[in-house]
Amino acid sequence: MMMKEWLIGVGVAILIFLGMLHLVQVLPVLFLIGLGVLLWMVMDRKGATSASTRETPVRPNISFEEIGGQESAKRELREALDFLRYRDRIKSLGIRPLKGILLTGPPGTGKTLMAKAAATYTDSVFLSASGSEFVEMYVGVGAQRVRELFRRARAMAKRENKDSAIIFVDEIDVVGGRRGQHSHQEYDQTLNQLLTEMDGMSTSQSPFVLVMAATNRPDILDSALLRPGRFDRQIKVDLPDKEGRLHILNIVAKGKPLDSSVDLEHIARETYGFSGAQLEALVNEAAIIALRQDAKTITQEMFRDAVDKVLMGEKTGRRPTDEELRRVAVHELGHAIISELMRPGTVSHITIAPRGNALGFVRQIPEADQYLYTKNQLEEQINVALAGCLAEELHYGNRSTGAQNDFVQASSLARTMVRCGLSRLGIVDEEHLPEQVLEKEVRHILATQEQATREVLQPYKADIERFAEYVVQEESIDGAEFRKWMESMQVQSQSLASASVAHTPALEMSPSV
Ligand code: ADP
Ligand code: MG
Ligand code: ZN
Numbered sequence: 001m002m003m004k005e006w007l008i009g010v011g012v013a014i015l016i017f018l019g020m021l022h023l024v025q026v027l028p029v030l031f032l033i034g035l036g037v038l039l040w041m042v043m044d045r046k047g048a049t050s051a052s053t054r055e056t057p058v059r060p061n062i063s064f065e066e067i068g069g070q071e072s073a074k075r076e077l078r079e080a081l082d083f084l085r086y087r088d089r090i091k092s093l094g095i096r097p098l099k100g101i102l103l104t105g106p107p108g109t110g111k112t113l114m115a116k117a118a119a120t121y122t123d124s125v126f127l128s129a130s131g132s133e134f135v136e137m138y139v140g141v142g143a144q145r146v147r148e149l150f151r152r153a154r155a156m157a158k159r160e161n162k163d164s165a166i167i168f169v170d171e172i173d174v175v176g177g178r179r180g181q182h183s184h185q186e187y188d189q190t191l192n193q194l195l196t197e198m199d200g201m202s203t204s205q206s207p208f209v210l211v212m213a214a215t216n217r218p219d220i221l222d223s224a225l226l227r228p229g230r231f232d233r234q235i236k237v238d239l240p241d242k243e244g245r246l247h248i249l250n251i252v253a254k255g256k257p258l259d260s261s262v263d264l265e266h267i268a269r270e271t272y273g274f275s276g277a278q279l280e281a282l283v284n285e286a287a288i289i290a291l292r293q294d295a296k297t298i299t300q301e302m303f304r305d306a307v308d309k310v311l312m313g314e315k316t317g318r319r320p321t322d323e324e325l326r327r328v329a330v331h332e333l334g335h336a337i338i339s340e341l342m343r344p345g346t347v348s349h350i351t352i353a354p355r356g357n358a359l360g361f362v363r364q365i366p367e368a369d370q371y372l373y374t375k376n377q378l379e380e381q382i383n384v385a386l387a388g389c390l391a392e393e394l395h396y397g398n399r400s401t402g403a404q405n406d407f408v409q410a411s412s413l414a415r416t417m418v419r420c421g422l423s424r425l426g427i428v429d430e431e432h433l434p435e436q437v438l439e440k441e442v443r444h445i446l447a448t449q450e451q452a453t454r455e456v457l458q459p460y461k462a463d464i465e466r467f468a469e470y471v472v473q474e475e476s477i478d479g480a481e482f483r484k485w486m487e488s489m490q491v492q493s494q495s496l497a498s499a500s501v502a503h504t505p506a507l508e509m510s511p512s513v
Helices: 002-020 026-052 071-085 087-092 111-122 141-159 186-199 242-252 264-270 276-292 300-312 322-342 375-396 401-419 435-474 479-489 495-499
Strands: 100-104 125-130 164-170 208-215 233-236 347-351 361-364 476-478
Touching: 071 087, 071 100, 071 111, 071 233, 100 111, 111 125, 111 164, 111 208, 125 141, 141 164, 141 186, 141 208, 186 208, 242 264, 242 276, 264 300, 276 300, 300 347, 300 361, 322 347, 322 361, 322 375, 322 401, 322 435, 322 479, 347 479, 375 401, 375 435, 401 435, 435 476, 435 479, 476 479
Parallel strands: 100 208, 100 233, 125 164, 164 208
Antiparallel strands: 347 361, 347 476
16 A cells, blocks of 8 residues: 555656656646546455455365254254255256255354355355345345355355355345335345345256355245245254253363363253353353463363353442342342252352342253243242242342342243133133233232242241351352251241142243342
């Protein structure tokens, strides 16, 4: 750049000098030069804009072995990809080629990884772009970028002597939402162009271009995208179950110096609802904690802190007053006692160190991943959610604003009960259920459970007071210690405890206070 300006400066100086000597007619020459510079600048800008959308030709080098869990998704995907691998046979049988594969599922579950592994598996070149990149203010730009993308995919495959290319379009819902719903037609043109490109492909074409796309909102996609010959394979990439989480943990923790105390199985059990990306972040956080503590290995306790960090956010600098700390301790003990009574052994730890938006929380270990809940189990979850504010009430005779989240959770559980026909209303049609009737029943459920929880908590009043002091002192209490304390109390717990069943629900870990 410096050089360029310097040259221009010198050039102009020489011209002026020549002009002064009347050797050249200066004006026409200056005009020509001006025109040249203008053209140059325009070209430069164009180059810059197309460079910004240029997909880096990453060599993915990711194999299916490096993707944890997702066994059925991987199997389905491999089957689909065999269409590409055995193209000759497909052609000889006259089978329509597979042009698009749609990966659906929540963020961070490994969709991008899958697309990259697909490229490795089929020995294709890999290009990726994100739906949001196609959307610009100028109409037609998106469509042009799609054309460009396909052109480049073919060029790249040829250059690398490959028979096929995989184009991965992340966030396809941005351009592939139902047509006519957007305020301007840019999206439509982009989508139309994508469909045109896909329709134009045939088995005999070489290099062949396969489009893979990802979305977490398959429900809003334009139906034209899902028609045969386009994205007619949909593969669900779901949050991993416990086995999947263990598998992912093993993959992402590989090569990290784990202490012998580390029990990945236990961590997998604790991390219900975590995505692959969150598990990766978890291992990374644990390593950062090790670094901060200047430790050589990563211990189980560091993992525990890292789970808190990923779930709740970084510890905040907020410093509650002593009075507040005590209230938080009382509140959390309420949650913990009810949780432990109903499902012994599931309190992982109690902490009153503020993190993210929470002043404190009880983390629970789900016994097993669970997808169905009985009425009893839902009621138990409501009990746990309400127990925080009820403990405050028991101890202080009043409540605080700290239970807002608990109430949101409790009423959403109650709503689930009503909708699933588990309330006094019996089977209901959600669509035709008047809002007031729903509300009334939800309030009834909450009031009933509130009373039940209060009764169970009552005998613990004095003990909560004493133990809360200890929690304030220690800041964090682990499950084993808490259980020892529970045993020492000898409180004869009846009603709720006896109602608890052997296999109880995996309560979503919920922050409170
Ligand atoms: P998505 O595209 O579904 O949002 P990504 O494939 O981009 O998710 O995953 C982000 C990161 O999370 C990956 O780079 C990887 O480190 C980790 N990850 C996610 N899912 C898995 C998985 N199933 N196995 C191993 N790592 C995973
Ligand atoms: Mg992704
Ligand atoms: Zn709470």
